[in-house]
Amino acid sequence: MSKRPILPLHALVVLAAIQAFPVMAAAQVKVLMSGGFATAYKQVLPEFERSTGIKVTTGTGASQGAGPDTIAAQLARGEPVDVVILSREGLDQLIADGRITKGTDRDLAETPMGVAVRSGAPKPDISSLEAFKKSLVSAKAVAYPGSTTGLFMTGTLFPRLGIADEIARKVTITTRGAAAVALVATGEAELALQPVSELVHQSGVDFVGVFPPEAQYISVFSAAVVASSREKAASLRLIEFLGSDRATAAIRNSGMDRTKLR
Numbered sequence: 680m681s682k683r684p685i686l687p688l689h690a691l692v693v694l695a696a697i698q699a700f701p702v703m704a705a706a707q708v709k710v711l712m713s714g715g716f717a718t719a720y721k722q723v724l725p726e727f728e729r730s731t732g733i734k735v736t737t738g739t740g741a742s743q744g745a746g747p748d749t750i751a752a753q754l755a756r757g758e759p760v761d762v763v764i765l766s767r768e769g770l771d772q773l774i775a776d777g778r779i780t781k782g783t784d785r786d787l788a789e790t791p792m793g794v795a796v797r798s799g800a801p802k803p804d805i806s807s808l809e810a811f812k813k814s815l816v817s818a819k820a821v822a823y824p825g826s827t828t829g830l831f832m833t834g835t836l837f838p839r840l841g842i843a844d845e846i847a848r849k850v851t852i853t854t855r856g857a858a859a860v861a862l863v864a865t866g867e868a869e870l871a872l873q874p875v876s877e878l879v880h881q882s883g884v885d886f887v888g889v890f891p892p893e894a895q896y897i898s899v900f901s902a903a904v905v906a907s908s909r910e911k912a913a914s915l916r917l918i919e920f921l922g923s924d925r926a927t928a929a930i931r932n933s934g935m936d937r938t939k940l941r
Contacts, residue, residue, distance in 0.1 A: 706733045706913035711750050712764035713742040713826065714856040715874045716788060716900040718933035720764065723926045731920075733913045739855070741826040742769035746854055749826075754778050754905065761908040762917055766827040767899040774903070780911065784903035785922050788935040792828060792896050793875040794887040797863050802885065803870070808840075808893045815870070816845050822859040822868035824877075825852040831896050832872060840894070860884055874898045875934035899938050 712720065717739075724735060738758070740750035742765035747753075750765050751773060763773065767786060773779050794805055794814075803814035815821065823829050829852055837843040851868055853859045856877040862868040864883025871884060876898075878886050889895065902921060904914040920926065927937060 706910050708733055708735045708761045708910050708913050708917055709759055710735055710737045710762045710764060710917070711740055711753060711758070711760045712737065713740065713750065713766065713769070713900070714824075715742075715766065715790065715876050715898055716764050716935070718876060718880060719788065719926065719929040719935060720921070722929040722932070723921070726925065727917060727920045731913075731916060733916065735917065740765075741824065741854060742766035743772070743827045743830060744825045744854070748854060751776070751778075759907075760905045761910045761914045762902060762904060764900060764902045764921075767901045768827050770901045770903055778906055780904040780906050780908065783911075783915065783918065784901055785918055786899050786901045786938045787921050787926075788876075788930045789897050789899045789938040790874045790876040790935040792872065792890045792894075792898070793878050793934075794890070795860065795863060795871040795878040795881070795884040796869065796887055797866055798883055798885050800869075800885070802887045805888055805891065808891045811891050811894060812840050812842060815840075816842055818849065818869040820849050820851065820862075820868040821846060821870045821872060822851045822853060822862040823872040824856040824859050825854060826856075828873055828896060828898055836894055836896070876900075879934040900935070 728735060740748050740753050742750060750763055750769060754760060770784060774784065796802055804810040805814055823832060837846050851862060856873050859871045859873055860881050863871040871878060875889060878884065902918045904911055908914055930937065
């Protein structure tokens, strides 16, 4: 009876890696994300898929707010998701709700709040807090999403500026940032107020500038692995890639910058 040869340790390691590779290469990762990080994500995702062999499908949802399409609502009704990318405030709530694999959360980028108008329209003066207030009050219609930054403006900023009642009469709060931009692009609203990363490089609108410092809110976008994920290793590879230097140029080009890791 012949005996099978005993392979040296290094050969066994190589063999194990070769056998494991097709499993990783065949991994399918489902991402659920809000709009703030979307531009950079779309730019770098093809490179991630090419370099790892991992296939990624992407769904969308609001970081916070009401309605059936928020990320929290989709997870609550059992949508199969591996990775979420959303505002840090929204992610912290998911962590509190036990929806996230402990220790997998990572801050990816941050962006300030900004203003956009319809392409070719006059740009309002937002160079100072007083000018910013005056431009908001004089605008005929304003649009912004009802997620994290919208909650800040409605609940904190406008009351603090003393213009909450005036803004309430002219504002349209959308479920998603893209919808607010679309209202401005078609002329149904005069100003879009939302994270800069949701305004630059968008068709139909011109970016005006950022909120003055006294009114500013910095949005941090973060990623984490969902507790119910069956592709945790591949999901962590995606988050690591998005947090690496290979994604930094796309992040900065989309109106964001790196934030400190937690």
